[in-house]
Amino acid sequence: TVPPQVVPGADPSARQLCFAWGPAEVLVCETLFGRAGRSSSRCLSRSPSPSRFWGEGRPGAAARALTGSVTGTGEGAPSSSRVFVVRRDQDIYIQTLRKLFNESHGIFMGLQRSEEELAGKSRKAQLVQVSKTYRSVIRACMEDMHQAAVSTRDPALQGQYSTQVSILSAMELIWNLCEILFVEAAAAGPLLLRLLDWVRLHVCDVDSMVREVLSSESPSKHKLFWNVVDVFVLQGRMDEARHLLSKEASANPTSMNMYKILDDLMKKMPAPSLGNTQTLTELELKWQHWHEECQRYLQDGTFASNPHMESICKILLGDEDAILEKKELMTTWYHFLVTRLLYSHPTVKPLELRFYAQSSMDLFLGGDSSPEPLDMILMAAFEFEMHQVIKECSIVLSNWWFVAHLTDLLDHCKLLQSHNLYFGSNMREFLLLEYASGLFSHHSLWQLGVDYFDHCPEYGRVYLELHIERIPLSTEQKALKVLRICEQRQMHEQVRSICKIMAMKALRNNRLGSALSWSIRAKDAAFATLISDRFLKDYCERGCFSDLDLIDNLGPSMLLSDRLTFLGKYREFHRLYGEKRFPEAARLLLTLMTAHIAPCSFWMTLLTDALPLLEQKEVIFSAEQTYELMRCLEDLTAGNPDKQKFQDDDVETTKVEMLRLALARNLARVIVKEGTVEGS
């Protein structure tokens, strides 16, 4: 059961809380309404997915589960109205972890694109390489975090960085073990070697002691000398142990005989090799012989006079008590496990590990302390319970990064059965969705999230559609990036919606060209019409066009909407008139009306524009055209019988009168002109 934690600052016992879910966060606010007497508490855990929020007690950290309770506060006392944004994944805001997210994104993409045709050994080698790359990224991040911890002067930050270093170190430890057991699936023999490497790499509490002894003038006189020898023996570093022992031997000739025997035993110890030069049976045989030889020397009392060497011999024999005596040098139960295996079952099979692991942990901890979460995770790994490992890691870690990438890798190794969670998607997809959703709440890392969604076949697209519309578009460049993502995935709804938002913004800022550019991108005819209307309105108000550079250069985009076409053509009319190309201008004007390109509301303006052409000295409109114009005028005036305003408006009636007069005069002139025979 989960103990509820209240969002710091929001007090459900005093005020009523209301909340709203967003895609990546919860908005909680206090309300003024207090209802006397009633109290109820609701547990607001998000359904259906069992996702959880957790933080580390930092200010504004996410609560585990929200409990809003409504209790009486009398008449609803005024409260300072605050809105809390409860957000998961605080980790994505840690500067030094960004490298981890970015680099692992690259590795993830490489893995998704890698050739699946490679089978067998080469595929396995490829996957192991991917695993190693992930781990090297974790280590690089650890290094950066460590540098940051060392160089910062703020103790709170330093604490935070140090915590992060230990978390990353634990992640690498777990990942490394999973690589050995699951990805590489080391078989008996090499398994032990890998585990030895693993222990040597990760148990580093003794490193400083080792360095101290090795760098001293006379190591064998150092008080920690035997500790270091023991460390080497426990970690199976025979050559180094023998080297140190030789120093002791040369300093202490009386124990030369003992030393020689011990050195010989250590040299001869049979160990698994990577080169497949011997079978397991051969190894076991040799080992048995060697073990018996050690036994003999011990029972003969060869080392009786030197307790250090005797204890080493006991260790070589795999004596559990002797090994356990060196608890402080091993520091962890899994070190103890590997040492035990080295000296009692070097040919241990992977599936046998679980028994040794359990007993090692019990013996090591001995009831003094209970296992920590890390111990439980490692135990689950030794037991080959992959799902358990993932589940435990999910609970303990505050960020989905680790489990998402590890599960994806294991899935590529074809190790996870499609473990269907009840809402339909499998575990890999679930974890990737959670991780990517977390990325989307970051102002810049959301771009990585897109690729992760792409590789979630069931729900990835839906999640992407929901998330991508909520990215704040602070600059045009950012909007362009989002648009490109949508277009590449045929998300037409989102393209239209984003272009509309940007076009509206541009329109409000009076950037008509930008607005048009966005409409063209979305092929949004309706918006293009809106923009054209705006231009025309400006023209009617001011008597001239604004932004001629745009209207004069519309090109094929003119065809996007009828209104836009009209705008372009109308401007062309003005240009022709300005260039005194009257017949062409006249023809264009007429076409605008007769081909119904012009909106009816604009006809009056067009007819008024025709006036100067009608009044020219030479006749421009032909009889045919004049008849057309007259028809247009009649259509216009006759079309609104109930529009009393039209009749009453003096300016309008005057205009109509003038037009009628001009048309009639023009008709008269053109009939005469056309009727006259030229020349002769």
Add this chain to the structure above:
Amino acid sequence: QDNRISIWSAGDLGNAGLNGEYNGEPRLLCDIQHNGDVMDMQFLDQERIVVASSTGTVTIFRHHQNNQTLSANHRWEKAHYHVDQDTSCGGAACTGVVCNNPEIVSVGEDGRINLFRADQKDAVRTIDNADSSTLHAVTFLRTTEILTVNSIGQLKIWDLRQQRNEPSQIFSLAGDRVPLHCVDRHPNQQHIVATGGQDGMLSIWDIRQGTMPVSLLNAHEAEMWEVHFHPSDPDHLFTCSEDGSLWHWDTSTNVSEKPSFLHQGGRSTAYLSHSTINQSVVSAWLSNDPTKDRMEITNLIPNQTLSVNSLDVLGPCLVYGTDAEAIYVNRQLFA
């Protein structure tokens, strides 16, 4: 948001190892906080950098090399803004800056062009509403003329000596008015201009003739963010794009294709060489059929994922930055 201007040392140029590989990773020397996204930046001189911000501010930073620090030297706030400077709540992004010491020109989403001088507090000249759409980039054509590109696919020349607020010439693409995002001028031949569009198309223009591009080269699959001629070796052109690729356009192979009679001795050489040299130098970028002249195009990025936003090239060095928050330095461009 924590945006910073940073100065890195990419190692000694002369410190190449045995195989000519450079040693060591780029080291961060100093950085300083920056308000808003960095939309564009350029060195004004050895010590000063001009930066364009998404808040509409243009800032000059000074790099103090003696103690390796950065400081803000001068700032023109609200260089770009929408509607009314006094009432607007946010600025408009400044999308491009170009420098020609001591002059600085900036353009922005508000369609405004500003001319600053590094030592003067206010703008020397501002052309309001120079463009009805967003100006994406600016570069100098000559010391008194600039080129701008906008989001309705137009390339405009502005003569800064003239007081009128109109461009002296407008060029536009033929078909759809695809927005143009970047522009660069040939270092030696000032009539050759390259632009990159939203559809990833590279256009080469000859501004002496016509209003349309000389050649259109289908390049990237998404927005081309930057185009640069190599400053000392202009047969090479570099473009980077939202699709994650960075292309190196190499027309220098034409040099070897020069007619053989140039190499022969004799009277014919002296007679023909002048005109043919001109011709072959000119034809590199302005040829109508790039396939005939065997332009070599290589993608310099092996595993492309996220967008390459910016690049710069100098000598044998190429540097570029991606949306994966990584900077890459290639010190052996022509090896």
